[in-house]
Every structure is written in C-alpha cells, then in structure tokens.
Amino acid sequence: MRLNAYATLLLLTYLLPLQVFAQQETQSNNVARIDLGVKFLSEKEHTKSIDELIAAKEIAIRNEWYTQAFNATLNIGTNYYLLLDYGEAFKYYLQAYEIAIEHLGERQQMAVYNNIGVLYIEEKEPVKSEESFLKAYEIAKRLDNKKQIGTYGINLALVLNKMGKLDLAEQYIEEAFPLLKETPNVLLLANIAKAENLLLRGKYSQAETLALEILPRINNLHLSNEQITVNDKITILLILTEIYENQNQLETAKQYALRARSVPENIEGRIKIYDRLAIIYGKINDFKKAMAYKDSVIIATDTLHTIKNSALFKSEKLKFQIQNYQHEISESKKTLQQEKQFFYTLIIGLIILMGFLVWIYKNNSLKHKQRKRIVELELAKEKSDHLLMEEQHREKEALVLLEKERLKNELELKNRELTSRAMYLASKNELIEEVIQSLSQNTQIPTNSSLKSQINDLKKHLKKDTQWDSFFMHFEELNQGFLDRLRAEHPQLTPNDVRFLTFIYMNLSYKEIASLLNITPQSCRKRKERISKKMNVPENHTLHSYLSTI
Known part of the structure; x- marks a missing residue:
C-alpha cells in the first residue's frame, strides 16, 4: 500500500x-x-x-x-x-x-x-x-x-x-x-490501515466489509478540502482486488483493478495496478493481456526511475544520516552531562543526607544519654528519698517504741506507786487489826465503855477506808478505760471481783493481794480460779495475760 x-x-x-x-x-x-x-x-x-x-x-x-x-x-x-x-x-x-x-x-x-x-x-x-x-x-x-x-x-x-x-x-x-x-480524514486512513491488516491476516470477510464501507467515503471527499489524494482511492481498490483474488473471485477482482486503472494517472499507482492486472489475467489464462500489463509494469518502472533523482536522494540521505547521527551524539552528550550533574547532585544530596542522619543520630544518642542520666538521677533520688523515708520511718518507729517504753515505764512506775500505796494500806490495816486484837485481849475492855467505843471506831475505819476509793481512782487515771472495758465485756463481775482483778492486772503476788484484801494466800488462789472460770478465760492463757488484751 x-x-x-x-x-x-x-x-x-x-x-x-x-x-x-x-x-x-x-x-x-x-x-x-x-x-x-x-x-x-x-x-x-x-x-x-x-x-x-x-x-x-x-x-x-x-x-x-x-x-x-x-x-x-x-x-x-x-x-x-x-x-x-x-x-x-x-x-x-x-x-x-x-x-x-x-x-x-x-x-x-x-x-x-x-x-x-x-x-x-x-x-x-x-x-x-x-x-x-x-x-x-x-x-x-x-x-x-x-x-x-x-x-x-x-x-x-x-x-x-x-x-x-x-x-x-x-x-x-x-x-x-x-x-x-x-480528524475524519486521518481516521479514514486508519480504517484503510486496518483493512490492509485484516487482508494480510487472511480475514477476508472482515477486510471486505470494511473496505466496501470506506470506498464511497473516498469518492465523496473533495481533494483540496479533505486532503485525500488519488492514491488513497487506488489503495482501497487494490485491497478489494486482493481480497477477491485470494477468494478466487477473479472476475470481481479484475473489475476492481480496472476501476483503479481508471483513476487519474499516477505513475507509482499505475505500476501496482498493472502488476495486479498482469497476475489476474495470468490466472484467468488471458496470457496476452497478462504479458501486455507486464510490459506496462516494466515501462512504468523505467519511467519512474528516470524521473527519480536517485543519486541525489542517496547523497542527501547520507547527509541526513550523518546529521542525525551528529544530533544524536550531541543529545547524548547533553544527556550524559545532565546525568553527570544529576549524579553529582545525588552524591551531594546523599552526603548532606548522611551528614544530617549522622547529626540526628548523634543528637538522638546525646539526648538518649541525657535521658538515661536523668532517669538514673531520678532513680537515685527516688532511692535516696525512699531510704530517707525508711530512715525517718525507723526513727519514728524508734521514737514510738521509746515513747511506748517511756509510757510503759511511767505506767509501771505509777502502778508501783499504787502498789506501794496499796501495800501501805494493807500494812495499815494489819496494824489496826493487831491493835484491835491486842486491845480485845485486855480484860478491862468489857467494863470500860470508852475503850470499847474506841475499838468499834477502829473496826469501822478498817471496813470503810476511803483511801481505797482514792486508790482505784488513781488506777483508772493510769489505765484509762480498763475498768470500763472489763465491766463491759464481763458484766457478771462483782465489785470485789473487779478489785481482785485490778491487783492481778498490776501483777501482784498472791501474798501481796492477800495482804491487801485481808485474806489468806490460799483463799486468793481459789478466788483467782473461780473468777477465771466465771470469765471463761481460755486454758492456754493466764488470767494476767488475758487481762492485758482487754
């Protein structure tokens, strides 16, 4: 084509x-x-x-x-x-x-x-x-x-x-x-190219349909307006010729070839048309016309070569190739220069980037070390504060213990003072009892009403000694709430029981208690057993230890 x-x-x-x-x-x-x-x-x-x-x-x-x-x-x-x-x-x-x-x-x-x-x-x-x-x-x-x-x-x-x-x-x-x-004119050429492609693929039916669709459109085009030349029409006519020739529809192929010959003269177009007619007439056994068209092909080819300035074409073609080669070398140099510049720029960029990354790394490393040092200092401070708090806590505990010990000592001291007072009272009562017994043995007492009256006063004083009330008041001051708690937990206790338990709480011996209560040590032991049962004291606890928990 x-x-x-x-x-x-x-x-x-x-x-x-x-x-x-x-x-x-x-x-x-x-x-x-x-x-x-x-x-x-x-x-x-x-x-x-x-x-x-x-x-x-x-x-x-x-x-x-x-x-x-x-x-x-x-x-x-x-x-x-x-x-x-x-x-x-x-x-x-x-x-x-x-x-x-x-x-x-x-x-x-x-x-x-x-x-x-x-x-x-x-x-x-x-x-x-x-x-x-x-x-x-x-x-x-x-x-x-x-x-x-x-x-x-x-x-x-x-x-x-x-x-x-x-x-x-x-x-x-x-x-x-x-x-x-x-652009309909170029689109028409695209359809011609497609028709030719279908023909060369052997898709004759599709090629024929497309070529027949194109042909009238070429006939209706105005040469100067649409810029379609006679060769486009010759091309589509020759495509149809080859389609029918390949389908062995030789008469139809000949008609389309003759239509192509009738198109206004064009020497290169005529060569292809004459060549195609020579082949078709040879296939239908009209060898005379086939030879005539072969001769026409030779004549037209010679004429074309005469018209063409082939030597100048080859010379100018060589010049163009040299010029194009020089241009490509120049473009290649420009490209190479651009690539070098890009490469240098890339290297500089990479160096800057690496420097920046190193700076970031060092900066982050320094920050990390600083953060680590800060954390270490904070941990050390927390540890120091913790140790200080522990030390303060121990000091406070020691002070509390000392205070407790002091209070305990003071309590024991005061309780000893109370014990001493109780012992004093006990000794005083013993002395009064001895005086009473001594006076009672005197034979004059029954006849001497004055002595008899004085002995009775001593006996009343022995029974109603207000100093015992003072003793218990001081005990309550030293052991605040003990007697109230004792009475609340064991309401069944009598005043005598409470007094006895007070002496037990003060850790007095049986002899001391017996002296204070004007009873025998044996009676004191029995009273202790009776009160323990009355209070339901556990067998594995002594009465004194139990009272300490109240």
Missing part, C-alpha cells in the same frame, strides 16, 4: 494555518507568501509554489524568522516529493531538520522525521522508515500531542503491515482510533 498519499495529508495539516503573529509588516507579508505557496502546492501548481516558498525562505533566513524558514523549507521538500524528485525532497527536508535542531524544537523535528519516513517507504527501505516514524511517534508522546500520536501511530502501522509485523501494527491502529475522532 502506498504512503505518499498521506505524506501530503500530514504536511498540509501540519502547516495550515501558520501560527505566526507578525510583529512587522514585512514579516506579515512573508507569512502571506508562505500561505500562497502552500495554496499552490494543494492545487498541484508546483512551479509557482516552489517560487513563492524559496523567496519566503530567503527572506525568513535573512531576518532570522526561523519558524517561517522552517515552514517554507519543509513545503519546498513536499513539492519535490509530489514531483517524485526524492533527492531534492530529501535535501530540503534535511535543511528543515537543521533549522529545527539549531533554532526550534522537537515539534518541528517531529514533522521532519515523519516526512523522511515517507521518503524511505518510497525507496523501499521499511526498516529506516519504521525508525523515522517511531522517532516522530515518541516525540509526539513526550509532547502529549494526541492527534499526532494517532497520526504517527497509523504511519507506523502501515509500515509494519508491509514488514509483516501484523500484531504490533494492530496495536498502533487500536491506539490511534480514539485519538482521531476529530
């Missing part, structure tokens, strides 16, 4: 209209001159177009209007391409490429790569063509130009169809469809 048709389409859509805002009248006039040259190009008045564009190019270069110089140069190359002078076309494409590299940018480089890819197709160099189209496609990807991504993707698909890389071609076609909804 021919691609030169789409070369015209892409060049015109790329350059119309020119996006230049003139700052001076001469620049505006030059833009108008380029527009006129493009108009002549679309009308196939190549001589007029080249004249206008060359003049515009010279003015633009002289005034350093590089965008205009690029557009003029690229369109001059397109004129020569349509005139089949591929050598001259390549020369001007190379000049446009140099302008784009030195003064413009990737957008312009992208257009040159695409047009050179078309030239490689015409020179039957599909590998070089794929490389050029792929570069244009990659730049479009970087620029995120969806329309150009779709356009260059279709160009790649057409080349890949020729190279037999049908799966990869299909991927580019499917990617392009949603990107070309606003």
Whole structure:
C-alpha cells in the first residue's frame, strides 16, 4: 500500500494555518507568501509554489524568522516529493531538520522525521522508515500531542503491515482510533490501515466489509478540502482486488483493478495496478493481456526511475544520516552531562543526607544519654528519698517504741506507786487489826465503855477506808478505760471481783493481794480460779495475760 498519499495529508495539516503573529509588516507579508505557496502546492501548481516558498525562505533566513524558514523549507521538500524528485525532497527536508535542531524544537523535528519516513517507504527501505516514524511517534508522546500520536501511530502501522509485523501494527491502529475522532480524514486512513491488516491476516470477510464501507467515503471527499489524494482511492481498490483474488473471485477482482486503472494517472499507482492486472489475467489464462500489463509494469518502472533523482536522494540521505547521527551524539552528550550533574547532585544530596542522619543520630544518642542520666538521677533520688523515708520511718518507729517504753515505764512506775500505796494500806490495816486484837485481849475492855467505843471506831475505819476509793481512782487515771472495758465485756463481775482483778492486772503476788484484801494466800488462789472460770478465760492463757488484751 502506498504512503505518499498521506505524506501530503500530514504536511498540509501540519502547516495550515501558520501560527505566526507578525510583529512587522514585512514579516506579515512573508507569512502571506508562505500561505500562497502552500495554496499552490494543494492545487498541484508546483512551479509557482516552489517560487513563492524559496523567496519566503530567503527572506525568513535573512531576518532570522526561523519558524517561517522552517515552514517554507519543509513545503519546498513536499513539492519535490509530489514531483517524485526524492533527492531534492530529501535535501530540503534535511535543511528543515537543521533549522529545527539549531533554532526550534522537537515539534518541528517531529514533522521532519515523519516526512523522511515517507521518503524511505518510497525507496523501499521499511526498516529506516519504521525508525523515522517511531522517532516522530515518541516525540509526539513526550509532547502529549494526541492527534499526532494517532497520526504517527497509523504511519507506523502501515509500515509494519508491509514488514509483516501484523500484531504490533494492530496495536498502533487500536491506539490511534480514539485519538482521531476529530480528524475524519486521518481516521479514514486508519480504517484503510486496518483493512490492509485484516487482508494480510487472511480475514477476508472482515477486510471486505470494511473496505466496501470506506470506498464511497473516498469518492465523496473533495481533494483540496479533505486532503485525500488519488492514491488513497487506488489503495482501497487494490485491497478489494486482493481480497477477491485470494477468494478466487477473479472476475470481481479484475473489475476492481480496472476501476483503479481508471483513476487519474499516477505513475507509482499505475505500476501496482498493472502488476495486479498482469497476475489476474495470468490466472484467468488471458496470457496476452497478462504479458501486455507486464510490459506496462516494466515501462512504468523505467519511467519512474528516470524521473527519480536517485543519486541525489542517496547523497542527501547520507547527509541526513550523518546529521542525525551528529544530533544524536550531541543529545547524548547533553544527556550524559545532565546525568553527570544529576549524579553529582545525588552524591551531594546523599552526603548532606548522611551528614544530617549522622547529626540526628548523634543528637538522638546525646539526648538518649541525657535521658538515661536523668532517669538514673531520678532513680537515685527516688532511692535516696525512699531510704530517707525508711530512715525517718525507723526513727519514728524508734521514737514510738521509746515513747511506748517511756509510757510503759511511767505506767509501771505509777502502778508501783499504787502498789506501794496499796501495800501501805494493807500494812495499815494489819496494824489496826493487831491493835484491835491486842486491845480485845485486855480484860478491862468489857467494863470500860470508852475503850470499847474506841475499838468499834477502829473496826469501822478498817471496813470503810476511803483511801481505797482514792486508790482505784488513781488506777483508772493510769489505765484509762480498763475498768470500763472489763465491766463491759464481763458484766457478771462483782465489785470485789473487779478489785481482785485490778491487783492481778498490776501483777501482784498472791501474798501481796492477800495482804491487801485481808485474806489468806490460799483463799486468793481459789478466788483467782473461780473468777477465771466465771470469765471463761481460755486454758492456754493466764488470767494476767488475758487481762492485758482487754
């Protein structure tokens, strides 16, 4: 399938209209001159177009209007391409490429790569063509130009169809469809590429349906408005020819081939048409016509070679390859320099980062040591405080013990004083008893009423001695609450029992108690046993120990 048709389409859509805002009248006039040259190009008045564009190019270069110089140069190359002078076309494409590299940018480089890819197709160099189209496609990807991504993707698909890389071609076609909804002419070319892909896959029914759908749309297109050339129509007619030929519908295939022959003359198109007719007539055994078309193929091929400036094309192609190689080296150096700068920046950044990390580590380590030291000091302080509190507690306990001991000693002392007083009372009572007994033995007492009265007074004093009340009052002061607690727990005790227990609590001996109570020690022991039973004192406790718990 021919691609030169789409070369015209892409060049015109790329350059119309020119996006230049003139700052001076001469620049505006030059833009108008380029527009006129493009108009002549679309009308196939190549001589007029080249004249206008060359003049515009010279003015633009002289005034350093590089965008205009690029557009003029690229369109001059397109004129020569349509005139089949591929050598001259390549020369001007190379000049446009140099302008784009030195003064413009990737957008312009992208257009040159695409047009050179078309030239490689015409020179039957599909590998070089794929490389050029792929570069244009990659730049479009970087620029995120969806329309150009779709356009260059279709160009790649057409080349890949020729190279037999049908799966990869299909991927580019499917990617392009949603990107070309606003460009019906390029979308039509995408459908042609898909029909060809289906044909090469042997899916004749699907290819036929799509090709028949495309054909009337090409017939209805206006060449200058839609920028579809005769080669697009020849291409779809030849696709239908091959579909019917492969299905052995030779008569139908011949009719479509003859329709392609009736399309306005195009020498490269005629070569393919004559070749296809020669094959078909050979299959239907019309060898005379088959040979005639074979001769026509040879004649047309010789004519095409005569028209083409092959030597110049090869020379300019070599120049372009050298220029492109130099540009790639330059870009590689820039990339290498950028990589070095990035590498140095990365190293410096890493050094700074490492320094920062080391600083953070040391800072955290110092903080950790400080926190650890603070914790240790706090623990030591807490331990010291704890030891101090323990010491204070021990001191308090010692003071309490001392106080208890002092109070105990004072109590014992006072109780001893009470005991002494009790013993004094006991001895006094004994003395009174002895006096009474001594006086009672006197024979004069019964007759002496005065002595008898005095003896009775002594006996009354022995029974009603108020000093015992004073004794118990002092005991209560020293042993506060003891007697109340005793009476509360053992209400069955008599006053005599309480008095006896008081002496037991004071830890007096039986003899001392007997003396105080004016009874015998044996009676004192018996009374103790009786009171213990009365109070239900446990057998494993003495009466004194039991009283100490009250």
